[in-house]
Amino acid sequence: YYLVGEFVCNKPMGRGVYTWPDGNSYEGExxxxxRHGSGTYKCTKNYLSYKxxxxxxxxxxxxxxxxxxxxxxxxxxxxxxxxxxxxxxxxYPSGNIYSGEWKNNMRHGEGTMKWLKQGQExxxxxxxxxxxxxxxxxLSRKVTSLIQLYQIYESHELSSLAAWPRHxxxxxxxxxxxxxxxxxxxxxxxxxxxxxxxxNLSLC
Numbered sequence: 338y339y340l341v342g343e344f345v346c347n348k349p350m351g352r353g354v355y356t357w358p359d360g361n362s363y364e365g366e367x368x369x370x371x372r373h374g375s376g377t378y379k380c381t382k383n384y385l386s387y388k389x390x391x392x393x394x395x396x397x398x399x400x401x402x403x404x405x406x407x408x409x410x411x412x413x414x415x416x417x418x419x420x421x422x423x424x425x426x427x428x429y430p431s432g433n434i435y436s437g438e439w440k441n442n443m444r445h446g447e448g449t450m451k452w453l454k455q456g457q458e459x460x461x462x463x464x465x466x467x468x469x470x471x472x473x474x475x476l477s478r479k480v481t482s483l484i485q486l487y488q489i490y491e492s493h494e495l496s497s498l499a500a501w502p503r504h505x506x507x508x509x510x511x512x513x514x515x516x517x518x519x520x521x522x523x524x525x526x527x528x529x530x531x532x533x534x535x536x537n538l539s540l541c
Contacts, residue, residue: 395419
């Protein structure tokens with residue numbers, strides 16, 4: 338590689354531009370030849386780039402990373418020793434977005450996940466990347482029958498259901514019972530109502 342920048346006692350120190358034979362580059366602050374401070378790293382092979390804070394050669398502090406060429410997959414937030422740690426926002430190529438707490442590169446703590454295609458939103462606690470206890474969950478979908486609602490539940494689009502306010506759907510003749518985790522159920526008469534007309538199934 339080659340470096341254009343400042344030297345102290347024959348060691349890269351201060352600001353500089355590193356360029357490797359494969360085209361990868363780093364521009365920013367260095368200490369004794371190590372990325373340290375603020376800087377931008379670009380990897381040409383997989384289009385990965387990171388702009389933010391560094392500590393002893395690792396992503397550490399606040400920064401933004403893009404994972405693909407069109408920059409539809411990214412993370413902006415806090416880092417610790419190259420891992421997503423603390424608070425941050427992760428946008429996936431699908432358009433799904435998570436904003437909240439992270440630990441060791443996994444969703445961990447309080448956070449909100451939005452699934453674009455499903456029209457679903459989860460707000461609650463995460464542990465090691467898994468939903469633990471929702472404080473609120475919504476599914477924007479027109480539900481026309483009890484059978485359709487059961488199919489939504491069976492498909493695990495809503496991983497944890499607790500209650501369905503007003504027990505409404507578009508089928509005026511529908512009635513029955515749907516098993517719900519944990520040890521609860523949706524039961525009784527299903528009828529038309531304001532919730533049904535908006536097409537919003539709200540679970541909280």
